[in-house]
Amino acid sequence: MNDDQALASYVAQGNQHAFELLIRKYQRLVAHMVGRIVNNSEDLEEICQDVFLKVYEKISEFNFQSKLSTWIATIAYRHAINHVRKKRIEVADIDEKFAERFMADDSPAEALEENEMNSIVLSMIEKLPPQYKIVLTLYHLEDMNYAEIGEATGMPEGTVKNYLFRARQLLKEKVKTYLGKEV
Amino acid sequence: MNEDELIQQQIENGNVPDGIDADAYRLVFRALKTNLKTELPDDFAKRVSSLALAPKKSFDWDKFYLFSGFLALIVALGYAVAATEFAFSMGSFQFLSNYSYFVIFAIVVVALLQWIDKKILKTTNTQF
Numbered sequence: 547m548n549d550d551q552a553l554a555s556y557v558a559q560g561n562q563h564a565f566e567l568l569i570r571k572y573q574r575l576v577a578h579m580v581g582r583i584v585n586n587s588e589d590l591e592e593i594c595q596d597v598f599l600k601v602y603e604k605i606s607e608f609n610f611q612s613k614l615s616t617w618i619a620t621i622a623y624r625h626a627i628n629h630v631r632k633k634r635i636e637v638a639d640i641d642e643k644f645a646e647r648f649m650a651d652d653s654p655a656e657a658l659e660e661n662e663m664n665s666i667v668l669s670m671i672e673k674l675p676p677q678y679k680i681v682l683t684l685y686h687l688e689d690m691n692y693a694e695i696g697e698a699t700g701m702p703e704g705t706v707k708n709y710l711f712r713a714r715q716l717l718k719e720k721v722k723t724y725l726g727k728e729v
Numbered sequence: 730m731n732e733d734e735l736i737q738q739q740i741e742n743g744n745v746p747d748g749i750d751a752d753a754y755r756l757v758f759r760a761l762k763t764n765l766k767t768e769l770p771d772d773f774a775k776r777v778s779s780l781a782l783a784p785k786k787s788f789d790w791d792k793f794y795l796f797s798g799f800l801a802l803i804v805a806l807g808y809a810v811a812a813t814e815f816a817f818s819m820g821s822f823q824f825l826s827n828y829s830y831f832v833i834f835a836i837v838v839v840a841l842l843q844w845i846d847k848k849i850l851k852t853t854n855t856q857f
Contacts, residue, residue, distance in 0.1 A: 562782045569774035577769050594769055595777050602781040667760035686761035714757055715733050721753040 550614040558606040569598050575615060575688055576622045579698075582679040583626035593629055597622045612697055619684065619698035644675060648716055663724065670720050678713035681706055 553571075556564030573594065580593045600621050608617055648670075671679060680699060684690040692710075696703045730738075736754050739746055745755050770776075809815065819825065825832055 560782060562778050565781060566774045566778040569777055573769050573773060574764075578765055581765055591769060591773070594773070595780070598777045599781055663756050664760050664763060667756055668763060671760065682761055683765070686758075687764065711734065711737065714737055714754070714761075717757040717760075718733070718750060718753040721756050722749060725749060725753055725756075 551610060554605050554608060554610075554614060557602065565602060568601070572615060572618050573598075575619060578683050578687055579619055579622035579680065580626045582683050583623075583676045584629055589629060593625050594622075597625050600625070613694065615688070616690070616694045616697050619688070619690070619694075620700075623680065623699050645716055648673060648720065663721070666724065667717060667721060670717055674713055674716070677701075678709050678716075681709040682713050685710055 553564055553568050557568055576594050576597050577590065580590055580597070584590055584593060597618070601618055604621075608614070671682065674682070677699075681695055681701075684695045684698065685692075690698070692703045692706045695701070695706045699706070701709070732750070736746060736751050740751070740754050740758050745751055
């Protein structure tokens with residue numbers, strides 16, 4: 547039995563301390579997932595709370611067919627998507643026109659230091675569609691592989707790979723326009 | 730494999746090639762490793778775990794008090810009607826009975842306006 551299995555078992559038995567540990571372990575993952583889809587910071591905490599209450603409710607049914615983190619990420623993703631649907635916020639499909647809009651977005655003219663560039667790239671990431679942001683976050687920040695991301699989001703593995711590649715390529719093109727102005 | 734795929738793969742393997750594309754990718758990959766500012770409060774874990782394990786209320790006293798209050802109001806109203814031999818009358822609004830169709834029409838129009846307003850608000854999507 548690994549750490550997560552032991553932890554899940556204690557939580558299923560109603561051990562509050564174990565559940566608190568589980569939340570501490572996965573709250574960053576859940577906040578990242580939800581934060582990538584829900585922009586309102588007031589809603590973020592409420593959704594994260596609902597996610598963990600659902601985790602607590604369902605943990606006795608979890609059979610470790612996947613990693614605990616993937617299962618929790620799945621719940622977080624569904625909760626966040628349901629939230630935006632309830633609020634009738636449109637999650638736009640990704641089309642070619644998005645790339646044009648993204649590239650046409652304003653860029654500052656002055657040359658940039660690398661640490662400033664980091665902030666700018668982060669703001670560029672924020673402008674990407676939620677599907678791209680989720681894939682980037684799970685891959686780069688949560689170290690999930692394609693299969694795990696696919697399981698968490700319900701996207702086919704090929705789509706995950708494609709979104710990851712396309713999002714990074716778009717960001718690179720955008721960064722190049724900034725770098726070009728430095729030369 | 731096209732050039733972009735190759736550079737992305739090389740950077741993932743820790744080999745950053747030369748060139749403006751590679752430089753741009755290096756900055757992108759670095760930013761992607763930056764933690765998000767979506768922090769939850771320090772007491773989040775404690776609060777949520779307490780909430781999840783809080784004993785379920787066996788009896789909802791709030792609903793009981795609400796229902797009791799409502800019942801007491803009905804009883805008091807009934808008693809007051811009986812004690813004062815109150816007879817319901819439109820009083821000064823008696824004249825409205827001559828314009829019943831107009832009143833119904835006005836209610837329908839107001840309700841329709843409310844409904845349209847709600848619909849319009851709901852279809853105003855925020856795209857992110």
